Amino acid sequence: MIQFNAADLVWLLPEIILFVTASAVVLLSVIVRPEARSGLAALAVIGALAAGWAAYGLSDGNVELFSRMVIVDPFATYFRYLFVLAVLGGVLLSVRTLQTEGGNRSEYYGLMLFAAIGMMVMAEAGDLLMVYIGLELMSLSLYILAGFYRRETRSNEAAIKYFILGTLASGIFVYGLSLLYGLTGTTSIRAIGEIVSAGGLSRPALVLALAMVGTAFAFKVAAVPFHMWTPDVYEGAPTPVTAFMSVGPKAAGFAVFLRVFLEAFPAAQPDWNNLVIVLSILTMAVGNIIAIAQTSVKRMLAYSSIGHAGYILIGLVGGTAVGAGAVLFYLLMYTITNLGAFGILVVLQREKGRVETLDDFAGLGKTHPAAALGMLIFLFSLTGIPPMAGFFGKFYLFTAAVKAGYVWLAVLGVLMSAVSAFYYLRVVLAMYMQEPAAAGAGEPMSQPSAVLAVTIAAFLTVGIGILLNPLLSLAAASLPKM
């Protein structure tokens, strides 16, 4: 029997604030005149900031609510901050492009906030049913966002591909959930963990259920061989949505990975450890190697984000606390950097036509030095060059792998980073060493909010060294219970 105490709802204040704001945005977007609709973006930003503030106010909590359906602990709080950051980036990047390309329909911001609520529910879930509800809330919002430019065939194509493979993943998850329920008689993550460690379960059935649940999350974080949807969806979706989608769902997927696999299945660790190693190697290799062949920068960044999922998986290998901390820290670095890198694509967008190919970046250092410098910072960070954020992230991930006794895996990670330097630096080369193409393509349109978001991301990426110790101790204090 589920205990429901209304006073406990206060712990869900960040989600409630986001929900009220999102509903208000969707309703108001019908009423408000088209010229005033960017005001709804401001409303969404205020709502997200308020949710972040509420999360901060609840940050010392460590409670289990509603018969352990929801857990609000430092781990959940860390991810609340992360998703607030992602949704702020997503909204700020969208304002102008939504007017020119998206038909100025502002329920878009509401959908972004709903997706953020779904991600938070995933990170807070103490029960597989909650994981499922959060997963679907996030995914359904993102399917619509990917297809939001409905007159554009590429956007349609992205949405339909994302939808089909995404629902396949959630279908497999529910089937895995039903098997786990049949095996253990419960869906509470901790109760499943206790029954699994007590032993006596049919091993093949357990491995099958485990593999199904794992597959669903491998889909969501775009790990090879479940990555087929990623390049097409990232390329076809509106660029601000791609920026949001490349960070939020990935972090949410890893949050569930950490919570489920470290908390419920430590006893089955030998079973899933090899699986994670194989996934990690494949993901790093395929993501980074195929990225070399891309001529579209947007598609290249899509493959690069697959590669980054591979690095993050290294942190899960061995199931150690150090590794989990490194994953948390890396997710934050990755969120800031990737939002910035896709943000540059948004900022450079012209009144008519996107800026996506490598040729568009030729001579950017001369024509738009500030944007080129920003791109340089983000690409260096993605490569992992000190003192950028990405360097520290990778440093702690690979250190964790060495400490867990997987030196060769860390070496492979470093090698793959070297491969990635090839395609990242090719963009830098185009920006600074090539002559600009003939003029006439038009100037980038003025997008103050997007420029603001990208500037903040750039400063955070460069200056993370100063904040390093507080952030590291925050990540270390936010580990899931193991």
Added chain:
Amino acid sequence: MTIPLSWVLALSAVVFGIGVIGLLTRRNILILLMSLELILNAANINLVAFSNHLHSMRGNVIVVFTIAVAAAEAAVGLAILLALFRNRRTVNLDEVREMKG
């Protein structure tokens, strides 16, 4: 006479298999949507069967949730399909291939 649990599980495994194979081999998006429903309903059969077998309500409650979510999923899927059809006049996935690489 009660139906043994294993029969029900076999049924759900078959339904799940049909769904997955349909999803991976068929090209008509409407049929893909039907296959998705099969996958979700296979899980529902499992949950109800286990719920009955274990004498616990939890499985039945979860089924209520998954049915609601499946309805939302179908609504979103059909809306996306409609937008695609208006632009492209096709429901064949093989003809929806603008991006490559």
